[in-house]
Every structure is written in C-alpha cells, then in structure tokens.
Amino acid sequence: MSETLPTLTDARLDLEEGVATLTLDRHDVRNALTGTRLVDDILATCDWVNRCEAVSVLVITGAGSAFSAGGNVKDMASRGGDFAGGVAEVADRYRQGIQRMPLALQGVEVPVIAAVNGPAIGSGFDLANMADLRLASRKAKFGETFLNLGIIPGDGGAWFLPRLVGYQRACELAFTGRVVEAEEARELGIVLEVVEPEALAQRTAELAARIAAQPPKATRLTKRLLKMGSRMELPDFLDLCAVFQGMSHNEPEHLEAVQAMLEKMARK
Missing domain, CATH: 3.90.226.10 (2-enoyl-CoA Hydratase; Chain A, domain 1)
Incomplete structure (x- = not known):
C-alpha cells in the first residue's frame, strides 16, 4: 500500500x-x-x-x-x-x-x-x-x-x-x-x-x-489478540489463536525470523 x-x-x-x-x-x-x-x-x-x-x-x-x-x-x-x-x-x-x-x-x-x-x-x-x-x-x-x-x-x-x-x-x-x-x-x-x-x-x-523491528504482520495479529481477549470466552479465543498461528506459520517473515534465530544460536 x-x-x-x-x-x-x-x-x-x-x-x-x-x-x-x-x-x-x-x-x-x-x-x-x-x-x-x-x-x-x-x-x-x-x-x-x-x-x-x-x-x-x-x-x-x-x-x-x-x-x-x-x-x-x-x-x-x-x-x-x-x-x-x-x-x-x-x-x-x-x-x-x-x-x-x-x-x-x-x-x-x-x-x-x-x-x-x-x-x-x-x-x-x-x-x-x-x-x-x-x-x-x-x-x-x-x-x-x-x-x-x-x-x-x-x-x-x-x-x-x-x-x-x-x-x-x-x-x-x-x-x-x-x-x-x-x-x-x-x-x-x-x-x-x-x-x-x-x-x-x-x-x-x-x-x-x-x-x-518485530515481524510486522505477526505484530498486528498479536495486537488484535490482546484487544479481543478481554471480550471473548477462552475456547473461542483459542480457536482464533489457532487460525492466527496458522497464518503466521505461513508468512515469509516467520521463516526469516527463525533463520535469524538459528544463525544467532550458531554464533554462540
């Protein structure tokens, strides 16, 4: 955009x-x-x-x-x-x-x-x-x-x-x-x-x-969860978390963050 x-x-x-x-x-x-x-x-x-x-x-x-x-x-x-x-x-x-x-x-x-x-x-x-x-x-x-x-x-x-x-x-x-x-x-x-x-x-x-500096799409989803958690019952909230997590695992930013973490661990 x-x-x-x-x-x-x-x-x-x-x-x-x-x-x-x-x-x-x-x-x-x-x-x-x-x-x-x-x-x-x-x-x-x-x-x-x-x-x-x-x-x-x-x-x-x-x-x-x-x-x-x-x-x-x-x-x-x-x-x-x-x-x-x-x-x-x-x-x-x-x-x-x-x-x-x-x-x-x-x-x-x-x-x-x-x-x-x-x-x-x-x-x-x-x-x-x-x-x-x-x-x-x-x-x-x-x-x-x-x-x-x-x-x-x-x-x-x-x-x-x-x-x-x-x-x-x-x-x-x-x-x-x-x-x-x-x-x-x-x-x-x-x-x-x-x-x-x-x-x-x-x-x-x-x-x-x-x-x-955090992965931007996951950050937006995390804020949505923080806002929605106070007005949802836990079972419904967990269903939403599962969907958001599925979305996050399929985003390129997730794999980039994981790779960066592995590289950081390898340097220690």
Whole structure:
C-alpha cells in the first residue's frame, strides 16, 4: 500500500523506519481537541496507518507545552462551537465528532504509543489512555477533570480509565477531578515510564524502534489478540489463536525470523 502521507490540517505526520509520528500542532490552544481539526487529523491518520503496510508503530505526541488540554473551555463558556445547541444537537455533534476518535484508535492495527510531553487534561487525558503504551515527561500531568466543569467524559474516557487503573481508582480520579503528576501516574499504572523532558523523544524512539523491528504482520495479529481477549470466552479465543498461528506459520517473515534465530544460536 502507498506510503503517501495523508494531508492534515492541525497536526504533523512523519514516517521513518516503520514508525509513524503524529504531532498535535495547535500549541496556540494547547492542542485542544474541540474547536480545531485535530480529531479529523487523528481519524485520517488511523485510517492511513491501517492501510499502509510500511507502518509498524504509531506515536502520538504534542507540540508546545501541552499534550492536549482537551475541550475548549472558552467555547463551553460561550455555548459556541462544538457545544452550541440543544440536547439532540450536542449529542449528534459528539457522535459525529469526538466520539469517532476512540473508535478509530481502538481499531488501529499497530501498537500505539502516547508520548505525553505535557499536561493531558480531560479529553486529552482520555486520548492518551486510548494508546497501548504511555511514556511521560516529568512535565506531564493527567486529569479526568470533566466533573470540575459540570460535564461527563463524553468521549469514552469512563470506558478506558477503569481498564487501566481499576474501577475504584477510576472512580476516585473521575469523582474528584484531581490532576496527578507524572510520577503518581506511573505508580497508578497510567504511564509505563517517566523520563526527563529532554529524554522523552529519544526514549519513545527507542521503544518504537524495538517494536518496529518485530515481524510486522505477526505484530498486528498479536495486537488484535490482546484487544479481543478481554471480550471473548477462552475456547473461542483459542480457536482464533489457532487460525492466527496458522497464518503466521505461513508468512515469509516467520521463516526469516527463525533463520535469524538459528544463525544467532550458531554464533554462540
């Protein structure tokens, strides 16, 4: 499939050695997901990643001081933009707008890494939680802050957060709306690692390169299994594993990996 990058409006996209990096580039509004075209850019990127065999890993990060500040509070105050209209109009706008983002990210076939460079608040926090792995700068902060504004996590955040930290801790974070620093986020299991701000890009590149070095088709199948395992009964899941394994054994990348392993063993 063509490696031609999609045209984006408010984000930048790069592809290098199997790693696609999507940089949210509206630092003027702290990469807010409403009132910008960032959601559309994320959707276009997800669709392209699934069609482009040259992509093995997707990294999402932010330009400027924030990863994403979530919703545009000024639009909320004025009842404008994405928040204008009555109940039905707002609901339709959510379904046709930001709610397409969790569906798209849930369907990405390659591993997704969120490199959280700064505050990830509200729907920005939820966006980070939609990734498979999260690395954080010490400048990062995380908050499920919707109740502080008298609204709910309408982008699906209440589905993702309990799966990361458990139901009780998710309740505490959502009900209090408190913002946690990067190190506490690591302790809670929200992020995998915390690094100094200047080391975030390098550490993300190292992790992404390690994953991208794996056989690409088997990596995509493995992610599908990890996603599907939580919603299938074990006998059905094992049937699916058997089929995926049959597919893997018949891929050239399998024989190449086995040969490389034999050569490595012979050198010892």
